[in-house]
Amino acid sequence: MRYERKYKIEHLSKSAVEQAVKLHPVGFRKIFPNRQVNNIYFDTPDYQTGIQNIEGVNQRKKYRVRWYGEDLQVLKKPRFETKIKHNELGTKQILKLEDTQLSDLAQITSQINVQQQNRLLLLYPTLLNTYQRSYFGTADGKFRMTIDWDLHFYPPLHKTAFSQYPLSQKGVVLELKYEEAEDELANEIFRYLPFRQTKNSKYVTGLFLSNFI
Numbered sequence: 001m002r003y004e005r006k007y008k009i010e011h012l013s014k015s016a017v018e019q020a021v022k023l024h025p026v027g028f029r030k031i032f033p034n035r036q037v038n039n040i041y042f043d044t045p046d047y048q049t050g051i052q053n054i055e056g057v058n059q060r061k062k063y064r065v066r067w068y069g070e071d072l073q074v075l076k077k078p079r080f081e082t083k084i085k086h087n088e089l090g091t092k093q094i095l096k097l098e099d100t101q102l103s104d105l106a107q108i109t110s111q112i113n114v115q116q117q118n119r120l121l122l123l124y125p126t127l128l129n130t131y132q133r134s135y136f137g138t139a140d141g142k143f144r145m146t147i148d149w150d151l152h153f154y155p156p157l158h159k160t161a162f163s164q165y166p167l168s169q170k171g172v173v174l175e176l177k178y179e180e181a182e183d184e185l186a187n188e189i190f191r192y193l194p195f196r197q198t199k200n201s202k203y204v205t206g207l208f209l210s211n212f213i
Helices: 014-022 048-055 100-113 184-189 200-208
Strands: 004-011 030-043 059-068 080-088 089-096 124-137 143-154 154-160 168-169 173-178
Touching: 014 089, 014 124, 014 173, 030 048, 030 100, 030 200, 048 200, 059 100, 089 200, 100 124, 100 173, 124 154, 124 200, 168 200, 173 184, 173 200
Parallel strands: none
Antiparallel strands: 004 089, 004 173, 030 059, 030 124, 059 080, 080 089, 124 143, 143 168, 143 173
């Protein structure tokens, strides 16, 4: 399992945050081209997973379909991800899905409810969000850092369609990811980061912006 330490930064631009990462003495370097990340979050009708996140439930799950690229209407190489959280540690299970259209969201939802292990928990699409992401890592591969910006959230009009008018969140989200065994070494990373750790869930942010919770 791994840690995901998050920093929500509102007073600096993406380029300024990226510069701070590049100047870190541990030597973070670009490990992957920038790309757009797209997520459709799934939840129960009463937003059970969102509320558990807000309340800080120690053991909880989050469900989403993720794909990459600027096309929101065509889901290319989508994956259904179940993020599992135990206190501050997390892991995820991944189920690869076939390419499909956003207009087939009802079919995607049906497939997810058939495939997921907990058949008693019926899931529905609750939110779509997109953002740009850049990727950095240390030479030994033990620490990875992502920078997310240009965050947009699309609240659903119905169960099978999303609004064309997105909501947005200002600022940048920085995330440091590393395995449990590296937690002591991570203190050296924190020491030279000029930011304050925060609790930040893009899903919960989108629900608040959409006035769902």
